[in-house]
Amino acid sequence: MIMARAMGGLLVLCAMVSACSDGSESQTEQVAPATKPAAIAASDVTTLDGTAIASFTGNAENGKAVFAQCRACHATDAGVNMSGPSLHNIIGRMSGTVPGYNYSAANAGAKFVWTKEKLFQHLEKPQRVIPGTKMMFSGIQDAQKRADVIAYLETPS
Incomplete structure (x- = not known):
């Protein structure tokens, strides 16, 4: 009896699915492969x-504080590579x-x-500037903070 009910339910389900069908052989949609954005x-x-x-005056002291989030992956000392390269x-x-x-390979x-200008752009959204980079940082949205980090990187201490 239970088996008969299960079979009946399965037939009802099949009927419902086929009623939703447009009669074509396959119900799978063709999805274009994702393309990597151009650099x-x-x-x-x-x-x-x-x-x-050029619209900002960077403050190295403030930049040092903002750079604290970068220190997990980058050093400012020559020859010190971490999960990111030395800056x-x-x-x-x-x-x-x-x-x-x-x-x-992308980087x-x-x-x-x-340049300071390219770094300013990169710090906003690294994956936009170098699509496919392994850098997982999403960026610094605040333009003044980006300018401050660049001022710090010019003369880190």
Whole structure:
């Protein structure tokens, strides 16, 4: 008796599903494979919030405090790589070139010079500037804080 009820319920369920069908063979939707966003051109330093570093005066002391969140992965000492590369003398350095650091393919292939403007853009949303980076940091939304971190990185102490 229980088996008959189970079979009856299964037949009702099948009927309901087929009533919802458009008669096509497959009910699975075709989904396009996700594409990795294109990297921003090396010369492009536009930010999502429309700000530019030239509009800010960075404060290194404040930047040191903001950089505390970066210290989990980065050092400012030369030759000290952690889960992220050393940021010693980052301004003016070619991306993906710190000796002894194992960069992601995306970062190693980025091929731009870290200017203050590019770093300002990158700190806002790293994955936008280098799609596919292994850096998991979501960014610093406050433009003044980004300018402060850059001021600190220019002369960390």
